[in-house]
Amino acid sequence: MTGGKVDFALIREATRLELVKLLDGIPGTKAIVWDEKLAGPFSQVADYAFLRTHDVSKMYYINKNKLPLNNVAHIIFLSRAHTQIMDLINQQLRMEEALGGGKKDYHLWLVPRVSLLCEQRLEEYGVHGTFASIRELPLLLYRLDSDLISMELPMCYRDLHLGGDPTCLFLVAQALMTIQGVFGLIPNIYGKGAAAKQVYELMVRMRREMGGNEPQVTPQIDQLILIDRSVDLITPLATQLTYDGLIDQFFTINNCTVKLPGEKFAAQSNSDSGTVDNTFSEIKTIQLNSSEELYAEIRDFNFSAVGPRLSHHAKSVVAQYEERHAAKTMGELKQFVQKIPQMEAYKQSVATHTAIAELIQERITRGIFWPALQMEQEFLKGLDTDKVNPFVEQCIAQKESLNTVLRLICLQCTVNSGLKPRVLEHYKRDIIHTYGYQHFLTLENLEKAGLLYPHQGRSTYAVVRKTLQLTVDDVSEHDPTDMAYVHSGYAPLSSRLVEFLQVPGWRAITGVLQVLPGPTLTETQQLPSALRQRRGSGGSVQSGLEGGTALVFFIGGCTYSEIAALRFLSSRVDQGGPEYIIATTKIINGDTFLESIAEPLPT
16 A cells, blocks of 8 residues: 555554554564554554564454453553553453462553543552553554544543543644644644644644753644534535445445455355355355556446446456467467466456445445435425425334434434424424433434434525535546535535635635634644755745645544545645545445444433
8 A cells, every 4th residue: 555645654653562562672572462443553553463563462452251261471452542441451450360370460552542431430440559550552554545544532532522521632733733744734734623723732832841852853744624524514414426435435444354145255256166065154255445447447436337337347357368369379378378377366356346345335335314314305406405304204104224314314404503492392292202212312312412303593504515616416437527526516625625726725715714613723833944944845835735745634534525526636636735634533325424423422
């Protein structure tokens, strides 16, 4: 996964150094007991083969079960700083003590920092003193692709808006300081939203605390653009229509992998070989990143363009194998034989993505996918958003997926700047009667998160939509000329803000910036004089970038459609724009975004 002007592999190497320092500080054989949700992201930093070179011989999960018998000298519990996980660690430690598992040292490593609440919980259980050491492992950033990094903080938006917990903003600021430590100070900083302003202020404070002892690295990133998720709540509620977006919507992509029904791939393999193979498991795990050439090509396509492209590649596979008939000499035959491994890999890649596309097609042709999408498109154009929607009523009456219902209602509410009180009460009453009284908490959480609320003044969406050209009627899905192709006619508001920053600049849309929530940020970081001379450009880049690199950081999560839109902007090199690289607290889709908010708060 190489390429681009900024090599995120350096972030991984810096993280590995921190890990190695901790591992090598504990001599002897080690077992790691993983927080299960941390194991996946951690695989982007260090795999089992790497860990084995540092005396990690066993790996288990933190759960309610006792640890298997082992003869290691040290057991390391590697966990996120959540009190619920401390409860499980306490159970496993108690079972270890009851079994008398021999002389061992126990260690607790918390990611990304030690939590006072976690330590208090362990003290309440009386096991705090059991640990020979309690350390923090500052794993803040995980490289998902050559142009994409994530902090893997799925609860960031919820913590901010429901829990009033700003910890994630401190972690974002720390992550950005890490990026600046590796790639140099970023001269120009822009942002929109309250969270963006708070992160910038934390960065300023952290720089001040460093007292001028910053790494003297020539800047490789020209702009930092901070986007607060609350500025654009429309995009995560809209159905993504890119290949990546639909895979994530239906099957959920985690740490560049997706788990799919195994029988689809078993049937595909059987048809290729003509034999029956019963060795396939129920679940097929597939790796998704740009190291696979075909996936890198089609991942950001609108799904309607994926089928024709895969058909073209399937014909290319057949044509390559037909070349064997043209080989007349031994030399030509040898050349063909040498190409077979590459051809087989290409054939497998085409077959895999054809199977995935068929799975997606099955999902979108059944149920209410198309009618719901049509309703979304009408809301995005601002049509009939001020009254009870008959289609939404019908979905509730037929007890369709609650996520689908809530996404439509929240989308209607957001584009209308709130719902009339009688409309809001009507929806609430129908949801409670149909889906159960437990969803009082769901609706209350959505209100706190700013997704469901009574109408306040006039709607500002019409002005924003027109000025930023959020909806495009004649968008080309197969040969796009505008980022609106990612939603078949709707351009993500957040990505449009990034586009307008470049041309014509945010000064041209001050009216829109004023009606969008939160302050607008335009700041410059002065480089040390030595670096300004080395850079040869005065250490500052003008707001209208020609070339260069811009880091777009989404605070509260971003979608694959926004990633595709920014990659589309990067591809327009002929227009002299910057190359965009993307960082986020977590990649989200409509369902995962709502589910993280709708869950009842822990007691």
